[in-house]
Amino acid sequence: MELINNIAKAHGGVSVFGGVGERTREGNDLYMEMKESGVINEQNIAESKVALVYGQMNEPPGA
Numbered sequence: 001m002e003l004i005n006n007i008a009k010a011h012g013g014v015s016v017f018g019g020v021g022e023r024t025r026e027g028n029d030l031y032m033e034m035k036e037s038g039v040i041n042e043q044n045i046a047e048s049k050v051a052l053v054y055g056q057m058n059e060p061p062g063a
Contacts, residue, residue, distance in 0.1 A: 003015075004017070004034075004039065004050055014049050014050065014051060015049065015050045015051070016050070016051045016052075016053060017030060017050070017051070017052045017053065018053045018054075018055075019052070019053065019054045019055070020054075020055045020056075020057060021055075021056070021057040024054045024055075024056075027052055027054055030052070031052055034050065
């Protein structure tokens with residue numbers, strides 16, 4: 001989480017976390033930590049500079 005925050009602030013980019021299958025549980029934990037620490041700002045989403053992408057393994061691409 002610290003790496004994602006530092007990259008977004010230092011370089012002005014957007015960090016992306018991709019969670020597939022079992023990683024979706026860890027992704028939810030990561031989301032909650034980012035929200036609590038202020039990396040994700042739900043009041044002003046444009047300030048967040050992070051995207052979390054989740055997918056299931058039992059569905060075809062694009063579903």
